[in-house]
């Protein structure tokens with residue numbers, strides 16, 4: 001059984017970039033204690049999983065309008081209800097806590113529905129919750145008649161233990177305003193590299209960035225641009241292939257330009 005599990009995980013590396021295709025909990029379980037310097041991730045939100053109908057919805061039904069031309073592959077992890085989402089998220093957050101060095105920053109994306117659960121599981125995983133960075137996606141988001149436009153997502157952030165500002169004395173803006181360009185998206189719920197690049201600034205120089213839900217690898221691209229080592233994990237075969245190709249090109253381009 002154990003051998004079967006190991007064989008199910010695929011590994012790819014280029015320079016200081018290491019990617020795993022497999023279940024996050026399974027791969028995280030194989031990473032050493034205190035071996036990364038930051039966790040920056042955009043996990044499945046499992047948002048609106050309140051009824052049997054919404055839990056059974058494919059991600060494309062929630063996140064992709066029927067008129068979207070550039071269709072992306074489906075992905076797993078969106079079918080959990082509130083309690084199981086909290087429980088599962090605490091499991092992976094605890095593993096990240098074990099793997100993170102003392103003082104490592106953590107940044108986790110959430111939407112408005114899952115924000116209270118996200119700040120809870122960050123803490124049940126062991127991290128010290130420090131605040132929220134709102135990401136304003138601008139007025140390019142769909143307007144809602146009679147309602148406020150749903151144009152923000154949120155990054156809950158904190159540290160393993162205390163912020164070690166003596167090692168990395170930066171002063172960072174606490175809000176991000178950046179539109180999503182659908183033409184640049186390589187994943188149904190891709191985050192713009194500019195947003196990830198803003199978050200990466202919190203990582204001290206030379207520290208390894210871990211993203212256990214890397215999707216198309218936007219965190220990895222930002223890590224490469226910042227010259228940081230990166231470990232990415234992705235369960236969906238199609239998105240792993242996208243990330244592998246994208247990060248290989250980004251790594252080669254970055255090192256050619258130096």
Ligand SMILES: C[S@@+](CC[C@H](N)C(=O)[O-])C[C@H]1O[C@@H](n2cnc3c(N)ncnc32)[C@H](O)[C@@H]1O
Pocket residue numbers: 022023024025042043044045075076077186187189190191192212213214215216217218219233234235236239
């Ligand atoms: C919100 S997306 C990340 C998108 C990414 N930020 C980007 O810019 O492309 C979350 C990803 O987590 C992956 N995922 C879901 N459950 C997983 C699991 N248990 N282990 C590893 N990856 C998982 C999904 O396949 C999906 O690609």
